[in-house]
Amino acid sequence: xxAQKENYLTEIxxxxxxxxxxxxxxxxxTEQSNFIEDFGIDSLDIVDFMLGLESQFDIEVDFxxxxxxxxxxxxxxxxxxxxxxxxxx
Amino acid sequence: xxxxxxxxxxxPEASWCDSNNLSLPTPLGAKSTLQLALLDDMFVPANxxxxxxxxxxxxxxxxxxxxxxxxxxxxxxxxxxxxAWQLAGTPAWPDIFASMQTSGEEAVAFSAVQDILSxxxxxxxxxxxxxxxSGEHPTPExxxxxxxxxxxxxxxxxxxxxxxxLGVVIEQQDDINRLLELDCPFVLKEAFGVSGKGAYLVxxxxxxxxxxxxxxxxxxxxxxxxxxxxPWLDIEIDFSSQxxxxxxxxxxxxxxxxxxxxxxxxxxxxxxCQALCDVVAQSNYDTHVRRLLSELFKRGYFGPVCVDSxxxxxxxxxxxxxxxxxxxxxxxxxxxQEKLSLSNAVRLRQYDVHYQSPLKLEVMLNKxxxxxxxLKSGQLGGIVPLTASSLALSxxxxxxxxxxxxxxxxxxxxxxxxxxxxxxxxxxxASLQ
Numbered sequence: 001x002x003a004q005k006e007n008y009l010t011e012i013x014x015x016x017x018x019x020x021x022x023x024x025x026x027x028x029x030t031e032q033s034n035f036i037e038d039f040g041i042d043s044l045d046i047v048d049f050m051l052g053l054e055s056q057f058d059i060e061v062d063f064x065x066x067x068x069x070x071x072x073x074x075x076x077x078x079x080x081x082x083x084x085x086x087x088x089x
Numbered sequence: 090x091x092x093x094x095x096x097x098x099x100x101p102e103a104s105w106c107d108s109n110n111l112s113l114p115t116p117l118g119a120k121s122t123l124q125l126a127l128l129d130d131m132f133v134p135a136n137x138x139x140x141x142x143x144x145x146x147x148x149x150x151x152x153x154x155x156x157x158x159x160x161x162x163x164x165x166x167x168x169x170x171x172x173a174w175q176l177a178g179t180p181a182w183p184d185i186f187a188s189m190q191t192s193g194e195e196a197v198a199f200s201a202v203q204d205i206l207s208x209x210x211x212x213x214x215x216x217x218x219x220x221x222x223s224g225e226h227p228t229p230e231x232x233x234x235x236x237x238x239x240x241x242x243x244x245x246x247x248x249x250x251x252x253x254x255l256g257v258v259i260e261q262q263d264d265i266n267r268l269l270e271l272d273c274p275f276v277l278k279e280a281f282g283v284s285g286k287g288a289y290l291v292x293x294x295x296x297x298x299x300x301x302x303x304x305x306x307x308x309x310x311x312x313x314x315x316x317x318x319x320p321w322l323d324i325e326i327d328f329s330s331q332x333x334x335x336x337x338x339x340x341x342x343x344x345x346x347x348x349x350x351x352x353x354x355x356x357x358x359x360x361x362c363q364a365l366c367d368v369v370a371q372s373n374y375d376t377h378v379r380r381l382l383s384e385l386f387k388r389g390y391f392g393p394v395c396v397d398s399x400x401x402x403x404x405x406x407x408x409x410x411x412x413x414x415x416x417x418x419x420x421x422x423x424x425x426q427e428k429l430s431l432s433n434a435v436r437l438r439q440y441d442v443h444y445q446s447p448l449k450l451e452v453m454l455n456k457x458x459x460x461x462x463x464l465k466s467g468q469l470g471g472i473v474p475l476t477a478s479s480l481a482l483s484x485x486x487x488x489x490x491x492x493x494x495x496x497x498x499x500x501x502x503x504x505x506x507x508x509x510x511x512x513x514x515x516x517x518x519a520s521l522q
Contacts, residue, residue, distance in 0.1 A: 040441075040490070040522060043286035044353055047114050051296060063114035063303060064310070 005031075008057070008078055015052045019045050031075040041071065053077075059084040094165075094205055096142045097132035097214035098182035100125045101415060104217055105235050106281035110315025111259065111307050113279060113289050114300070124492050126181040127478035131421060131494055132214055133428050134162040139212075142205060144182070145171045148477035150451035158466055158473065160428045167202050171481055186219030215415035216392060227336075233389030237414035239280040240317045246384060247409050252377045254409060259316035262308045268301050269294075271318055280315035283413075288353045290321065319410075323402040326365055330378060331420045332394045338386040340379055345369065346419045348397070349438075358422045358437040361499065365400065372406035374398070381409060390414055425475065425496055436497040437475075440510070444489055444519035448480040456513040462506060470500020472510075480519075490522070 013029040016039055025039060035041040041049055049071075054061055059081060070076045098104075129143045130151070139162050141147060146166040155161075167185060168174040180188070188195035189203050196203075207221040218231045229237075236242050244256035259265055268277075273294055279287035291297055304316070327350055331343040345366055349357035378396050385394070395417035399407045422437040442448075457463040457472065464471030472495045479491035497506055511521050 037490075043115065044288070047289045050114055051299060054299070060302075061114070062306070064307060 004082075005078055008081060009074065011056050012053070012074065012077070015049065015056055016041075019048050019052060029074055031073075031078065033074040035071045035074070035077070037072070046071070053081065057081050057085050090138065091210050093134065093136070093139045093212050094142050094209040095132050095134045095139060095162075095212045096182065096206075097129040097416070098126075098217055099128050099214060100181070100283075101215035101217060102238065102281040102283050102287075104183050105231075105238055106279070107235075107315060109312055110280055111265075111304050111312050112315070113277065113282075113287065114303055115286075123179055123482060124479035124490065126179065127482070128476055128492060128494070129182075129214075130478050131475040132416070133160065133421070133424050133475075134212075135424070135428070137161040137163075139163065140165050140205070140209070142166070142202070143478070144168060144180075144185075145174050145478055148450050148481070150449075150454060151474065151477045154454055154474075158429055158464065160425075165205060167199065171478070175482075183217055183219060186217060186221070189221065190219060213416075229390050229392060233385075234414060236388050237385045237390040237394070237412060239315070240278050240282070240411055241280045241315055243381075243409065243412045244317050246381065250377075250380050250384060252381060252409055253407065255320050257318045258314075259304070259318065260314045262305070262313070265301055265304045265308060268297055268304075268318060271297070272320075273297065274321040276319045276321055278317045278319065278411075280317070290353075322399060322407065324399045325402045326400040327397070328362070328365055328369070328400065329395050329397045329417060329419045330374075331417065331423060332378070332382055332396065334382055334386050334391045334394060336391050338383070338391070340382050340386075342375070343420065344423045346422060348419070355418060356439055357503070358419050360422055360426060360435045360437075368400060368404075369398075369406055372408075374406050374408050377408040381412070385412075385414065393417075393420060395419055421475075422496070425473070429473065429496075431496075431498055434499040436499055436503060438495055438497060438503055438507070440493045440507070441522035442480060442491050442493045442514060442519055443522055444480060444491060444514075444517070446518065447483060448477075448491075448514075448517055448519060450474070450477040450480070452517065453513055456516065457509065460509050460513070462501075462509040464496075464498050470498050472497050472506050493521075 009029055013026060016029060017023055017025045020039060050061055050063065070080050126144055130147050134141050141162055142165050144167050147164045152164060168177065185199055189199045203221050207223055209223060210226055211223050216228050216234050241258045244254060244258050247254040257267060274290055274292045277289045277291055282288045327348040328345060329348050330345045333341045333343060347359040347362040347365055382394060393416045395413040396409060397411040399410055401407055418437060422435065426435045454463060462472055464473050475494045475496060476492065482489055497503060514520055
């Protein structure tokens with residue numbers, strides 16, 4: 001489980017680097033990261049970020065029910081992904 | 090001589106939007122950032138005896154600096170300090186107006202502000218439904234304001250008036266599947282999206298299919314309309330024109346400016362664009378826009394209007410991309426140009442700033458002056474900072490984000506001034522994003 005979390009964090013980090021077009025963000029995402037405040041994910045980035053998460057983890061997010069607070073903590077986002085990828089599987 | 094009170098709410102679209110409209114995939118609870126509420130300090134009154142009414146007190150150092158350049162005006166604020174505003178829960182203008190309409194202590198707290206607004210002529214950045222009326226000066230009905238600002242109604246109106254336009258309006262559930270017929274890339278816009286949110290560039294068919302599933306789901310839950318799909322245009326120059334429709338329907342052209350965007354993000358205004366003005370003058374631009382504005386007046390709207398337009402790479406002038414029936418960054422730049430009696434060679438630039446502790450503007454002004462970059466009375470070139478409040482918040486997280494907006498009286502390039510600004514900020518533990 002811990003190894004899976006680490007892998008997921010790495011994949012989220014790669015997605016973040018791609019969305020922000022900033023390779024220097026590599027390795028910066030931790031469970032404590034706040035994507036909005038720490039990495040400047042703004043309202044224009046959010047759609048790309050969310051759709052990127054769907055592709056990366058083979059999940060389908062219900063955007064009208066997805067809590068914005070999930071983006072204020074990588075730990076919460078990981079929990080969301082794990083819960084939904086399990087369901088999907 | 091009537092005193093006019095100037096107040097600005099820079100996120101009016103959030104008040105105008107219809108929650109029943111279809112919307113792009115945005116998580117629940119995404120809010121406007123605090124910085125938007127504090128940018129009201131850049132909305133400058135026209136006359137010395139007019140009042141700039143801001144949410145928190147205007148930075149004294151900035152006010153004094155503007156006065157040294159000849160831009161004099163009176164100031165009042167809703168809250169006595171930034172701390173008081175934060176203690177009150179950081180209300181924006183719509184929250185303040187809502188409190189005024191209650192009968193409890195909240196209304197009493199804002200009674201002085203209500204008195205100022207209701208006893209003066211108001212000049213606001215945008216009309217808000219809850220703002221106290223100032224007796225003899227009626228404002229348009231909310232339905233007319235919404236009509237004039239909605240991208241979907243404006244697209245339909247352009248079609249009706251035969252103003253060239255290529256947007257597809259997604260109104261009914263059946264329209265959603267029409268998105269699948271569009272060639273990528275195309276831009277999806279919410280009816281009340283603005284620079285920075287509510288627009289998305291769809292680059293692949295796979296994404297179109299995913300978005301269609303999202304919209305179908307929203308539609309099944311009762312949402313409808315409010316979306317426009319526009320082709321991705323080969324734009325050479327973005328520009329906007331500023332207009333005013335008076336209460337009798339007379340339409341006045343105020344100015345035209347080139348708009349600098351980075352993707353969908355606004356980054357600046359150039360008021361010195363004579364070559365562009367010449368190209369626009371040779372097209373049917375004026376006729377098209379006046380026809381559109383005349384129709385908006387017939388439907389009940391009067392007041393400020395900014396029309397976003399584009400010059401395409403093939404030379405076509407695309408008159409109406411969007412309409413913002415309110416003031417705009419272009420009109421703010423024009424207001425400052427007039428207030429400071431500046432020549433045409435004026436630019437406005439906007440930057441996001443990350444900072445670790447509140448920035449002291451007087452220190453910034455001194456640093457800019459020491460580098461010869463600050464405009465001073467009698468000089469021809471330099472920058473004029475326009476805002477300060479959004480950089481004075483105590484950061485909630487390790488790093489706060491505020492916004493720096495400056496006029497450039499263009500003796501040097503924007504890159505030159507940006508480099509100096511960056512070096513001043515770095516010395517203060519802050520940086521441009």
